Amino acid sequence: MSKQHLVLQTDFGLSDGAVSAMHGVALSVDPSLGIYNLTHDIPQYNIWEGSYRLFQTINYWPEGTVFVSVVDPGVGTERLSVVAKTKNNQYIVTPDNGTLTHVKEHVGIIEARIIDEKINRLSNSGESYTFHGRDVYAYTGARLAAGIITYEQVGPELDVDQLVELPVTEAEYTDDVVVGNIDILDVRFGNLWTNIERVVFKELGIEYGDALEVSIENNRRFIYKNIIKFGRSFADSRLGEPILFVNSLDKIGVAINQGSFAKAYHIETGANWKISIRKTQYNK
Structure with missing residues (x-):
């Protein structure tokens, strides 16, 4: 062998x-x-x-x-x-x-x-x-x-x-909003990795450069809400600005250009950490 x-x-x-x-x-x-x-x-x-x-x-x-x-x-x-x-x-x-x-x-x-x-x-x-x-x-x-x-x-x-399995949830979406979980952190850089697949953005017609309304809540308590651009790379945002991007697992991530999103807003991971991404009037 x-x-x-x-x-x-x-x-x-x-x-x-x-x-x-x-x-x-x-x-x-x-x-x-x-x-x-x-x-x-x-x-x-x-x-x-x-x-x-x-x-x-x-x-x-x-x-x-x-x-x-x-x-x-x-x-x-x-x-x-x-x-x-x-x-x-x-x-x-x-x-x-x-x-x-x-x-x-x-x-x-x-x-x-x-x-x-x-x-x-x-x-x-x-x-x-x-x-x-x-x-x-x-x-x-x-x-x-x-x-x-x-x-x-x-x-x-x-x-x-x-085999023992942990509970896993899937992202849900309608014509103008997708709701998912913050599954894990890109620990060293503080980026948020969600369970939202890139293909969902494609099905919703979301394109690079679009501005999207992003809300994050923990046990129904709002932690963060802002308009964030969907970019190909961190270079598509200014230093210190947030950005939505596709991570290495082909899922949607949230980052701050050269900053830690998780530390800035005290965000953690798990089933109680929900993220909503909604189309805005800026993209109509």
């Missing part, structure tokens, strides 16, 4: 030895493995963001890549440990706690297996049940990526429909 890439994602951060231990376990399995980091800066316990970052990244990695994603507030409980196989023949090693939501929704999962820890657990990990990222997930992911075990040797099959 050929070797595959191993990609790690956690909410552990890099301030202690946790991620390094995962790398060490993987290299102990096979010193020639290529090991890469997706991110280790997922906010603590934020399963939704872990799920979204997998979706943001997975399509740009080769077929056969093995991802290990550990955002696991339920470590040590009865939640299952699984390896999912996607439609694109990639693998995700993770707790079954909702981390697979976006990949299942947007990429597709064709098979899932429960990790048999009698076989796929680090042999010298003792009685610890608080670091499955090292003892189960990094170990199993490395064995799978190295070709030491086949996918079938991970453990028994699990019905894909039984």
